[in-house]
Amino acid sequence: MLGRITRSGLLAMAACFALCVQSVGAMSDDLETKAKAEKSLVWYTSDSVQSAEAMAKRFQQKYGISVQINRKTTLPLVEQFVAESARGRSPADVFTVIGMGPMASGIAEKKLLASYVPRGAEKLPAQYRVGDTAFAYILSPMGVAYNTNLVKPEEVALLKSYKGWLDPRFKGRMAITAPIGGTTGGNMLLLQERYGVGFIEALIKDQKAVVYQTVATTGDAVISGEQAIGLNLTPGVALQAAAGAPVRYLSQDDWTFVVPAVAGVSANASHPNAARLFMNFLFTEEAQKLHADTSYWIPILPGVKPSYPKAEWLELPKNPVTTEDPIKFDRDINANIGNWRKILGW
Amino acid sequence: MKSSFLSISSLTKRFGDVTVLNDVSFELGKGECVALVGPSGCGKTTTLRCIGGLEYADSGSIRLEGKTLSEGPHAVVPQDRQMGMVFQSYSVWPHLTVFENVAFGLKLRRVSRSEIEKRVRDCLSLMNIGHLAERKSFQLSGGQLQRVALARTLVVEPKVVLFDEPLSNLDAQLRAHMRTEIRALLKRLNMSAVYVTHDQSEASVVADRTAVMHQGGIKQIGAWKDLYFVPSSRFVAEFMGAGNLLDGSVKGTEGNRVIVDVKGTTLQIDEDRCAFEPGIGSAITVYAPREAIILSALGQSGITGRVTQVLPGPSIFEVSVDTPLGTLMSVKVATDDIPQVGEQCSVALLPAHLSGFPFEPDHVTEAH
């Protein structure tokens, strides 16, 4: 099963489409004019809230086109978009979910997306695009975090490998995000593939990990000190460190599962030009940097240098892994969910 | 009887197994007032509500000036019947002033504003409540409310006014006053009316004719005096007042007199005043109104009785005497010589005022 997971140095991967950055500046005036005439657009997105709002705001400032955000987690958002499209027209113009799998099988296969290659995304490798319809624009790492008030330095070393999480010292001190979406579910599947299902059972049953429903609630449990350590978290928790919270995001030695946020233009968009202009915007250096600054996720454009705060708050993934066959990967997650729910008592 | 203006024929209505109206028929002349009386549950209110269209009969018909208002299950809605109704609880709308209450029906008829103003004012003065026009219902007394309700009904000049026990919530004095006023008003406006009450004395004042109802049917209809002096059944007799009911059997006839034996005493009844064809030996109840029992000093003709009770009243005294016929009740005007309890006296039954109807063996008295 490991075959589906390729390890790839992100920087190496990004290098192959370095040229893209140059074309970004010169957008078609024609598209911009038509887009401005449409005045607004609706963005269905599972992206980080802060980043989505920041980018929407910036886009509006730049082009005077207002962006209405419908933010939901991936599965309900896909359901909503599919159901709306099935019996009529969805209000969505731009559609974003986390994970290539749901985008490919749930949306693109159903011909719900228009063919449009955004400026700047032309050279994206195949694993980060669904034909000419959907394109990954940012990578969300799924990792761990700890509360600096509650975890001793020698314990931090243990946390760097998932094996270390079974150390008795952590018993009753950990939070875990439920495998509710493709990202958390993906990491869960990796854990199961690498260490066996017994590992997950040990986390829940022996280590008494408390299960929270979303990444945000797990993060809050760590930040507030409710739990000392948290698993299945995005680097977003470290944003709170800037506000003074005693929290650190940790890079794992084992691996860091990386999932892209993927966007496409709705085939039935009411604001097709504004949607295309927005897609172009997502692949500008400006947008990529803005996203990285507000989520601490990893920009997909190689040249972008996020202004990450103090490095000690946040260790970027040393060993990112991603999937080659996202559709099958998704199916595997779905096949295992029932079993995981049994372990979680859900 | 005047020519038929409102005609009710064979109204029948059931609620499940209970027959509330059973073949009710009567006629109402133009300008006439008929009272429906009877104990509660007798069907008088249901009859009234069927005429108004608030309830629908299962069968039978109602016609107004020859036009059919209801025929079996087909019925004209109340809105189109041109009736007026005065309710027991007044039902004066509390959120409207007296003026607005009375003007309501005129507005519905799209009468011009100045016309409404004039007609409402006129009607209010007619009812002697002109000064209350701007008041609301909570500022009015019961009698005033009843006048408002009446004004609201009369101002639209309905063809028939339906009264549903309109005075039963008023105190006795006011009730006595209002009933004469209603009578006068109806006559003055030549208004046809059906008047439901459980009080037969109220009916006697207000109505031209009275129908006594019992168990969903009309037992007897006629002028009050006829009902009082010549009831056609024990029920009507008991309902109309405290007369004397003497059970006996028919001995035979003599000319146009029916000879009746009551406990060994022979009484004679005018054949015309007998509600049925009396065969020899048939059981009969002789009705003797109190006024037909004449008490005089002992030694006069008649049977002998002993006074057992004297009930004084404002104008008449009620005297009970024990006789071989049983205890009889009589009345004396207050200015007469009133006999003493225990006194013996002669008792005569005036044959001209006796009447008879078939004896009912197992009747249940529901009158009150």
Next chain:
Amino acid sequence: MSKYLDKGVLGAVWLSLIVLVLVPLVFIVPAGLGLTDGNFLAPVVKFLNDERLPAVLRNTFLLATCVTIVSCILGVLFALAVERTSMRFAWLAHQMIMVPILVSPLVGAVAWVTLARPSTGFINVAWRTLTGSRDPLFSIYSFAGIALVISLHVAPYVYINVRNALQNIDGAMEEAAAILGSHTLTTWFRITIPLAMPAILSSALLVFVLTLETFSVVGLLGGPAGFVTLPFSIYLAINLPPGDWNYAAFEGLLLITITGLLMILYWKVIGASGQYAAIGGKGFRLVSKVGGKVQGMLVVVVWSYAVIAVVLPVAALLLQSFLGFTTSRFDNMIFTLANWQRLLDAPAFRLAFANTMIVGAVAATIAVVIGLFVSHFSIFERMRSLEWLAGLPLAYPGIVLGMAFIFTYNGTFIYGTLAILILAYVTQFLPFTTRALSAPVMQLDKGMDEAGKILGAYTMRRVMRITAPIVRSAVFSAWLIAFTRGIRELNVSIFLYTPATIVMPVLIWNYMEQGTFSQAAALSLLQLFAMLFLVAIAERLGRRFESV
């Protein structure tokens, strides 16, 4: 012509009830039976083979039972304290007891997470500091925690019903017992409580059903507790991959069947208690009230509740709304106005606020108008089936209704507009507005309506010009009941909202899900204050209305 208009009005009322109340159910049935995708009975088979099934059903009923017992005991004690003791500030106690009804249980749950999470909840931190204990006093992520939050929220329903019953019991009955030398408690147990038993029983059923339907609290606290009830299971079926709507629909059908049967029982009990109420006259106020030890204990219970259910949660929300990040260590706390600023600046907030007001007001108005006509036809024209139909949604769990509306209207032109939210809200409000209006209409002298009829007025005019103005204070309070429910409606809105039609409770839920707790707390407080403000206005206007 007006005759036909009259038939039209009746037809419109029937049609609106059928569309609002029956049609959504019709659409959920085929989905729940697997007819929509050709896998006939697949959801049923899946359900029966589901290993979690026994636990889910056990949890659902256990929770409802415990909440019912706790809230009934609390509600009866509150009612006795307010109505049968001479406690001071009884009016304030009454207001405090009523506050939780105004707040959505979700807000209560948010506040209680802050107060009683095992490690960092303020109560547990205080407990550890005071006692030196290493264990928390109480964890909100537990069966007890979930039961507590729901009980605190539903106890006022029991209180208000039992209080009404106590007010209607002829005080002479209790005085008679007192004269015979009966001790206060003996009187209460032998006379007062048995007389109020129909009210207690009917509120117990109502509370039981409300708890069966509760999704938000279990959804927020049940995850970490590993505690799943039927409504939460429905939510999970949709939100965990692979989302299985048909399975959710089947679970929804099961839930609605259970609540439906219980509501039939509830209506039976209410009918019986209606006869019971006739025993006591109205307006018999007990002159002699109880003091002493009994009063002392009840006063403690009432004010403890006020602190636990109102003061502490509001304080916790207030604190949270000013925190830079979540923490319970005072030395770590950073206070900021940023949360409030961000909330008030957010376009989503302004949109949600406007939408909530529009949807709430329009839906409340429609529900009141329909309720008024339903009451009219049901009482004046003896069409009781209309009233029964309008009361049916009381048995619809919000989460099932939301799902049913999705099945019914997804893809139609009203989907994604405020109109669909309005329709769903009207359905939910109907039982409340109809009940609030049918009671005063029932008491109305029927002659009021018949007088209009005989004078020539058709239904429309009689309802709008006679019935409605006469019962206007009930119309107003029915509207307000509906509107306040609208302000905190989550279960249905969460299914039906789109970015343009977001409402405040959904925004709170989203803030919670996105981890912006401080903004969620700030918005929750705003919602609470808006409610209190409205109710205060209502009480003033209500008094003015009644005095006319």
